Amino acid sequence: MNKEVRFTRNVYVILIAILVLAGIIQIARSEYVLKFKQNSDLLEQRDILLTAAKKEDKSFITGAPYCILYSSGYEYSRLMKNNAQKMLQYMQKPVHEVDINNEAFDPKGCQTVVIALETLPDSLDVDSLVDYVHNGGYVFVMSALEANHQYQLLYRKLGVTSFGDPFLTTGIKLTSNVLIGESNLVMKDDFIANSSNAVELDSSAQLLAETNEGTPLLWKHEYGQGAFMMFNGTMLTEKINRGIIAGAISLLEPDFIYPVFNSKLFYIDDFPSPIKKGIEPAIYEAYQRDIPTFFKDIWWPDMLKAAKNYGVKYTTGLIQTYHDEVEPPFQYPIDEDRYGLITFGREVIKSGGEIGLHGYNHQSLQTSKKIADYYGYNPWGDRTNMERSIKEVIDFTSRSFPSYKLMSYIPPSNVLGPEGRQALKAAWPDLTVISSLYNEDTEGRAYVQEFEIADDGVLEMPRVTSGYFERAYDRWAEANTVTSHGFFSHFFHPDDVLDKERSNFLTWKELYEQYTQNLNRLQRTYPWLRAVTSTDGALDMGRTLISSVNWKKDKNSIAGEIHNFQGHDLYYILRTDRKITKQVNCTVKKIDTHTFLVTAHQSKFAIGLGG
Template identity: 60%
Template sequence: MFGFKFGVVSVGNPYPARGIKLTSNVLIGERGYASDDPYFVNTSNVIELDDKAELLATSTDGNPLLWRMDYGKGAFMVFNGSMLQEKVNRGVIAGALGMLEPEFIYPVFNSKLIYIDDFPSPIREGSIPSIYEAYHKDIKQFYREIWWPDMLKAAQKAGLKYTAGIIQSYQDNVEGPFAYPADEDRYNLISYGREVIKSGGEIGIHGYNHQSLQSDQRIADYYDYKVWKSTDVMADSVTEVLDFAHRAFPNYQIMSYIPPSNMLGPDGREALKRAWPNLTVISSLYEEDINKVSYVQEFEVAEDGIIEMPRISSGYMDSPFEQWAEANAITSLGFYSHFVHPDDILDEMRGQNLSWEELYEGFTLKLERLRSTYPWLRAMTSTEAALDLEKVLNSEVKWTRVPGRIQGELSNMNGENYFILRTDHSIGRLQNCTVNKIDDGVFLVTALKDKFEIGLGD
């Protein structure tokens, strides 16, 4: 009898249910998503559902994974699996909660970002066969005449801004002195940097070199890096790369840091604060790291005031997991953050042995999917999004529900605030806000004043 409350007619033995298919828009914009990627393996029971249950997601073989069942004046939401323990799946939780109540509204950041790590940076001399055969250009000519114009064109078409992460040197010096390394390239910094800024983008710091700021030998060995001599030496390297950037752009304020290889130790973080008083945001990784070498973040303002703003996905080519991770972050947070490297084409693993034409086509298709599925996301740079994120985290909203209306009252409001509203009701009279449909039964609410109201129809 108890199982019927949950919409279950019969239960079989647990088994490894592979793949996932969304029969609903529990993830915004992703109704019909299907993948048998190895990531999607749930320990699930074989389930037969009541005909009255609303099926929201299944495994590849059709076994129910997520469903809703009305009961009395309320409803049950059931997930028949084990994958929700991982934070990358939080969008499923947010979407499922939104389908439990007649109206469900929650704040989001409403931002989309894209980073280019290791750019501008020293460009290696010479050529590689795949590039020379295709373009009759060496590596430097390829970056200047092919890769960078293509990247600018892709961003303009997709309505995105780049945040570029400078590397001053690829020498593995972790002891100092650091001034004027032999391979630094001030010309390319100025040339590419001006174009990043002119395109509406931002220049941040990726590192003095590509040796992650940490002193744990186990973590250093993971990427065959060196361990820094001390926090003071780390701070000296940060001071040098900031000076290098300021020599190129004397009046430009640099406020964003992207850890090399997404690794950063507590001592490295202390070195950053010591050498960089106006450091505003650190952007590393969101997803858990089973190897425990990465600097994994939540979206928050740390006790020292630095904004923690992780990235979600990476690479030029789309993949089922990347699409899933992005959709979960957009559904739960209204946030898209992606990164690529200039030299992915030079790396067999990161470039997947594909030509630049293939990588560029994949990249533009990926960005077009983002633009067409989530046209409401605002294009921002790292610092713009971080300051906006801080504003959202510092604000609070009080909801009052009366028949036919949702009333919101914001404290600490500073500019527009954004919310996702799920409801099957039509949208009625609005006060001090706008409401735009972004999916079936899903709306983006923009609060224009601290007190606002959403009217609801039948």
């Protein structure tokens, strides 16, 4: 055959192959392929979970109760009691409340005694409490105590050698890993404030935390065969500090184990959404791009790179329009950006993330004019219009992703009224999880959540921290929530970059550097946390919540039998100073000093202990 002809044919073959490959790549990137991206299996998992939730039976949890002493006549005592009770419920421990005003208390039969009082009343038999600890019991005192005659009988057993008047203390330094992974953490900010007693400790007391000025704040003192844990402050009424409660109890008792969610979540609110047109001078000077091109060419590639480098999956909250209409018609607003939804949404999914819903627009689903005025929003007139807007944004999404199910909702400005909550459920059958805020809102505007399965079947899974850069309050909230729940949940907005105050007057380069530094610290401190999306994390949370474990301990092992086990791994934190000798139907991984993550693979599992 002529060499020239053979060469020409080979060239054509190569060109055809290149064209075919280019066509395949183009098809793979086209809207057509989006039709084949499905996540309906998550809806099936949700329905299985909700069916199993009806079989939840906490009576399966056996063992002696955790007895909480409190005084119903004092709000401070009630708040402490409520906080301890909620934490113990999450830890799946049986709880028995004792109102010291109305009933006598005998510590016999209690696994641990939690004292949610600031004054030990005359009715409390201190001698019986001392005998209880001496014979192997455990007592956690949640508050600095008034130095009355009852305290005079007890203080030496608490590990105190001398004491003085109470005074205001600020900040905290952890001299232990009472918060997992955070030994030596120092918080100097004034949001940590206590009324503490001036005390000196016995050399046998184990100091776990102190104030910035060096006043002992948390310590453990062994007495006889048992031990006291003492918190010398007044901040354990607050939800943000539940990690201290969990850490203190888990370090008080030997070989303590409790369930956690083991999840790490990142939310991007207002994304995908219509992007503001025009030029931001600082951005144009740095990148020679207008605002939409900056987000497409710089911000989003940076965010994807950070996710890949540090093990992050994004859950985004899309918005169809920024118009503020709360009256129909809602269809086809002039600023909707279907191309942006397809372009960014495809990459969210491709990176392992999830597209969730923030709203048709950014008007929070609530009817209070007072709350709307605070945010500069319009209040909705009725539930019907809310439902219409929700259906429209779901239709808008389905036109671009026909087989993709929206399942996660993020309330705009973390505000959601009861009518809005009802509208979501009525208009959106696939709604699976709502993620708003965990920490208290003293103004009463935010939709504040606990981790729970609501009566209507929606999974309530709050978020904890926010922003591209670290704030002291967020760092403290993070450390407490990881210790109490094995849970990290963080959110931010693309346009934080454009707001001088929300960006802390930093450039995107500086913000991104701080963001990646925080991701690096998070990965170093909690490498065991699993990166998950909102719906996946909520389903795992639900499986943990509906389960319960019957624990059996002997001198060489801990055995667990899980009720309502759904065939998915469940996770537990084990605090022990003993060696792990065997792992039966579970995996045990050291995550900190004397702290382990236990992954149960079957309903019955066991951990061997030695040394």
